[in-house]
Amino acid sequence: MEFITGxxxxxxxxxxxxxxxxxxxxEFVCYNGYENDGIIQDLYKLPNRQLCVITGMEMIIKRILYxxxxxxxxxxxxxxxxxxxxxxxxxxxxxxxxxxxxxxxxIKKEDRQWRDLVGWCYQDIVKxxxxxxxxxxxxxxxxx
Numbered sequence: 001m002e003f004i005t006g007x008x009x010x011x012x013x014x015x016x017x018x019x020x021x022x023x024x025x026x027e028f029v030c031y032n033g034y035e036n037d038g039i040i041q042d043l044y045k046l047p048n049r050q051l052c053v054i055t056g057m058e059m060i061i062k063r064i065l066y067x068x069x070x071x072x073x074x075x076x077x078x079x080x081x082x083x084x085x086x087x088x089x090x091x092x093x094x095x096x097x098x099x100x101x102x103x104x105x106x107i108k109k110e111d112r113q114w115r116d117l118v119g120w121c122y123q124d125i126v127k128x129x130x131x132x133x134x135x136x137x138x139x140x141x142x143x144x
Contacts, residue, residue: 001085001093003129004140005122008098011138016053016096019140033059040064043077046084050091054081057097057125058118065114074121082128095125099134 006012016022029049033039033056040063046052054060064070085093101119106112126132132144 001082001095001125001129002131002133003122003125004094004096004133004135005099006135007102010136012096012098012135013055015133015135015138015140016055016094020051020053020092020094022051022053029053030055032056033063040077044080046081046093050088051094052081052084052092053094053096055096057095057122058100058114061097061118061121062114065110065117070117071120071124074117075124078121078124078128095129097122097125 004012004016029047029051030053031039031043033054035056039060043054043060061070061074064073067073081093081095085091097118100115106115126144129144131142133140133142135141
């Protein structure tokens with residue numbers, strides 16, 4: 001598993017498609033946390049593909065914010081993704097999420113809770129990732 005983070009609209013998506021040469025991969029699937037309200041159910045069983053890219057991780061995390069055990073639920077999902085990746089030697093999971101922890105502290109309590117949960121979940125992702133990249137202004141930096 002690899003994780004790509006960076007600021008909003010800093011070129012993460014373009015970098016992922018270019019870096020992983022996704023236009024040439026036949027067995028590719030992408031989930032977008034910004035577009036699909038029912039995405040959580042879709043993510044519990046990833047399809048039999050070689051490459052899976054999940055974007056908008058911060059929005060996926062926001063959808064589990066109000067669950068009684070939000071971080072635990074996210075880690076269960078993360079474990080399933082890791083198991084999916086290990087089922088085939090040629091599989092790769094790429095997670096992409098915007099960094100929302102920098103800047104002004106949100107005024108609303110629920111926005112602060114979301115920011116905190118994203119930070120904790122990103123730490124969990126990084127712990128399990130083989131590589132971690134930060135993309136700012138279209139330029140990548142490998143952190144792990």
